[in-house]
Amino acid sequence: MKLTKTILMGSTLALTAMWGAAFAQNVAREDTVIFDLDRTIKDPDNFNWFTPGTKRMHGAHQTMWEPLFILNYNTGALDPWLATGFEANEDSTEFTLTLRDGVEWSDGEAFNADDVVFTVNMALENEEISSREASTIRAQVASVEKVDDLTVTFALKEPNPRFVVENFGVRIFGSFLIMPEHVWNGEDPATFAFNPPIGTGPYTFTSAATNRAIWDRNDDWWGAKTGFMDLPEPQRVIFLETGGAESRAQLMVTNELDAAQNVGVGTFEAIAAQNPNVIAWHSDYPYAASDPCARQLEINTTVTPWDNPAMRKAVAHIIDRSQIVNVAYEGTTVPSETMFAQYGSMAPFIDAVKEAGYGLPATADVAAGQALIEEAGWTKGGDGIYEKDGQQLSVDIHVNSASTEYTRTIDIVVEQLNRAGIAAKAVPVENGVFWGEVLPFGKYEMSYSWLSCGSVNEPWASMGRYTVSDVVPVGERSPGFNNTARWSGDAAAAYSAIVDQMADLTLGDPEIPGMVAEAYQHLDAEMPFIPLVQAAKLLPMNTTYWTGWPTAENYYNHPFFWWNHTHQIIHNLEKAG
Amino acid sequence: MTSTDHQAEIAADKAARKRAKRMKRFDNPWLNPKLIWGAGLLLAIVALGLIGRMLWNLELVYTGSTPLKLPPLGFENLRKQPGVLDYPLGTDGSGRDILALIIMGAPNSLFVGLLASLIGMSTGIVLGFTAGFVGGRTDDVIRVLSDVMITIPPLLILVVFQSAFGDVSLTMMALLIAGFVWQSPTRLIRAQVLSMKQSGYVQMAQLSGASTTDIMFKEMLPNLIPYLFGSFIASVTTAIVTAVGLEVLGLGPQRIPTLGRTIYEAINAGALIQNLWWWWGIPTLLLATMFIGLLLINLGLDEVSNPRLRKA
Numbered sequence: 059m060k061l062t063k064t065i066l067m068g069s070t071l072a073l074t075a076m077w078g079a080a081f082a083q084n085v086a087r088e089d090t091v092i093f094d095l096d097r098t099i100k101d102p103d104n105f106n107w108f109t110p111g112t113k114r115m116h117g118a119h120q121t122m123w124e125p126l127f128i129l130n131y132n133t134g135a136l137d138p139w140l141a142t143g144f145e146a147n148e149d150s151t152e153f154t155l156t157l158r159d160g161v162e163w164s165d166g167e168a169f170n171a172d173d174v175v176f177t178v179n180m181a182l183e184n185e186e187i188s189s190r191e192a193s194t195i196r197a198q199v200a201s202v203e204k205v206d207d208l209t210v211t212f213a214l215k216e217p218n219p220r221f222v223v224e225n226f227g228v229r230i231f232g233s234f235l236i237m238p239e240h241v242w243n244g245e246d247p248a249t250f251a252f253n254p255p256i257g258t259g260p261y262t263f264t265s266a267a268t269n270r271a272i273w274d275r276n277d278d279w280w281g282a283k284t285g286f287m288d289l290p291e292p293q294r295v296i297f298l299e300t301g302g303a304e305s306r307a308q309l310m311v312t313n314e315l316d317a318a319q320n321v322g323v324g325t326f327e328a329i330a331a332q333n334p335n336v337i338a339w340h341s342d343y344p345y346a347a348s349d350p351c352a353r354q355l356e357i358n359t360t361v362t363p364w365d366n367p368a369m370r371k372a373v374a375h376i377i378d379r380s381q382i383v384n385v386a387y388e389g390t391t392v393p394s395e396t397m398f399a400q401y402g403s404m405a406p407f408i409d410a411v412k413e414a415g416y417g418l419p420a421t422a423d424v425a426a427g428q429a430l431i432e433e434a435g436w437t438k439g440g441d442g443i444y445e446k447d448g449q450q451l452s453v454d455i456h457v458n459s460a461s462t463e464y465t466r467t468i469d470i471v472v473e474q475l476n477r478a479g480i481a482a483k484a485v486p487v488e489n490g491v492f493w494g495e496v497l498p499f500g501k502y503e504m505s506y507s508w509l510s511c512g513s514v515n516e517p518w519a520s521m522g523r524y525t526v527s528d529v530v531p532v533g534e535r536s537p538g539f540n541n542t543a544r545w546s547g548d549a550a551a552a553y554s555a556i557v558d559q560m561a562d563l564t565l566g567d568p569e570i571p572g573m574v575a576e577a578y579q580h581l582d583a584e585m586p587f588i589p590l591v592q593a594a595k596l597l598p599m600n601t602t603y604w605t606g607w608p609t610a611e612n613y614y615n616h617p618f619f620w621w622n623h624t625h626q627i628i629h630n631l632e633k634a635g
Numbered sequence: 636m637t638s639t640d641h642q643a644e645i646a647a648d649k650a651a652r653k654r655a656k657r658m659k660r661f662d663n664p665w666l667n668p669k670l671i672w673g674a675g676l677l678l679a680i681v682a683l684g685l686i687g688r689m690l691w692n693l694e695l696v697y698t699g700s701t702p703l704k705l706p707p708l709g710f711e712n713l714r715k716q717p718g719v720l721d722y723p724l725g726t727d728g729s730g731r732d733i734l735a736l737i738i739m740g741a742p743n744s745l746f747v748g749l750l751a752s753l754i755g756m757s758t759g760i761v762l763g764f765t766a767g768f769v770g771g772r773t774d775d776v777i778r779v780l781s782d783v784m785i786t787i788p789p790l791l792i793l794v795v796f797q798s799a800f801g802d803v804s805l806t807m808m809a810l811l812i813a814g815f816v817w818q819s820p821t822r823l824i825r826a827q828v829l830s831m832k833q834s835g836y837v838q839m840a841q842l843s844g845a846s847t848t849d850i851m852f853k854e855m856l857p858n859l860i861p862y863l864f865g866s867f868i869a870s871v872t873t874a875i876v877t878a879v880g881l882e883v884l885g886l887g888p889q890r891i892p893t894l895g896r897t898i899y900e901a902i903n904a905g906a907l908i909q910n911l912w913w914w915w916g917i918p919t920l921l922l923a924t925m926f927i928g929l930l931l932i933n934l935g936l937d938e939v940s941n942p943r944l945r946k947a
Contacts, residue, residue, distance in 0.1 A: 302903060303905035304906075307905050325905040327714070381699050385698065462903055469698055473890070483889060
């Protein structure tokens, strides 16, 4: 009797304790914000963002790691975050950054100039770390020095008026993230897993699996203590892999998701019809926000027959951009006219290229394309496909399978090429494999990409990505995904010379548009990549639990919640009702 | 009263016997209604493919050749667009005509099933007869091989294979599937051959010096035909299910329209939430028809080979 009683008591106690623990971990749905993740987290225990993989866009750089500045797409200004400002010398070769006072790591240590100098030096000294942000720093910075606890000076190898926005300003997707010296010191940055991770952000890491990552609010956040900003309202942030348009749509309808990745316009209309709380960037058609990364067809210029510029040009003639817009995007975007994002701030450069006659048509000229193929010695076989020496003219086009936006675009390109006589075939690959293995190592013939992405108010950031200095052999990693087409030769060299000259000029120099047009003649003649269409992202956002989402009317910044600027979105969210 | 009753009874009996006699003359087991209906359904699908190819514009199966997401004639889609006569069964989200898709796709799915099980059955017949008739080491090898292979789930292997291979042609897919449908016919035939081997006519043939292949294929095979047919239809069903399974996962051929791939694309493009029921519904309906047809044929063949199942 006594024994039974003891056991009963014991198990009741244990159960109560377990219940209590479970209870402490439960956060109510209305205090949780759930974002959509479009990829699998292959290595959920690793938080070393210097290494390839899903190490930052699963919530880490949206909630835990903060940038120094955030580029505001609306005002064009750099919103200060961990830094408060910067100064440059006359010729833009030396930059002095001032850090914010009172910033703390989540373990209580102070964030200061030592961390900045340490992290930058780590990137400078370790050639093997490969992330785009680290490569960019390594290419630009000669040395970095601490002036005092809140001041850091960078000496650059070459003048670069865009240094801060490029490296620390979340201009495109991410920024160079500062790591805590007291944790990383003595570790090998190429292999260190950084688990458990810490950051300066208002959230700390709770748990992660291959399909989700959970971040909980740190009520002791420095920003609230110093008065920089209030604590964000959500107590918990979840990044959840939803997988596919159908399931993300269903999750939006049932309020199991607060912000979803890109969906088609028909899907969005269906979601909104079933759940009127779901909104998008524009309240009316076409709903979508324009993304600064225009879509393109990347061509590996080292593989025959595509090493022949005439063949690449032929493909460019055969592609019908307006059909891609109408079918894959259901009319929500526009065909690309040049490699650049068609933002108002880019108009002078786009116009210069068009005036010089290198603008791209919206529709195809299949006959011109076929003439070029025939000139190269191919003849059409019985099945309508070109042949030479018994070999069919074929091409594999690798495409990231994470979104139907990508696969549908390539389905259309494949169709267009086949009908013109090129046996094209789509090879869908998982997101991680696509970015980790296919693109950077040049293991493709053609590929869907947006790697000329970069420029939003000047032309260099995009054009500088295809210079000969970034050419590496197939099988080696392209530095920072630059020139993955491996475009080299005389035309590429001439192009690179002009682009390198352009790099030294300050923003707004009147010579720049002319130089853009001059450099662009080589791109137009050789086509290492073929611009397709402007990107538009239709991101459904749910106002059932949270309001304050970024929209055209509430434009505090753009809505791409996988970027490093998502701190701003989370701080703007307010509990509904 | 009793006499008229009796007379009527006799008359009825006579009529019944007469009818039975007449029926007997036509009582060919191959003409049972299940078999006829089943064959009819499959032929209808084949006819749809053949006649459709002559009458319909097949260019409409290519991406971007029609307006997007139009409903079938007589329906409206979510955007309140009515169906039009040019695309009577509606269009999909990539601008393809559903009618053209099924005209091309339905016979393709049937083709994969038939080809795969034809190859699988032929392999099964040869191996089964050899194992059963030759016996010994040969039997051991074949038996162990088919027993091992039968435990491997085909879809699992094929998914790995296809995703490594990338785009495959229909014939290639049929060949791959054939590698997984030969085991059960092999076992079935081996068992039948073993029991038949003891029967008088086989031993007679052996005594009169007929060659092994002659005995196997001239003496024994004809007696197995109903069995073989039943087994053939069963493996067609398995092969189609496997093929459609692969296609629905997006692992089938890319530019060749198949019913499975159409369903895959519909799911992928969010057709369920957009209420584009014709996009996934019509191919599903056709697949259902195909399977019901195959099932009926199978039941009908059962009646042929097993007289006890026939209605009295």
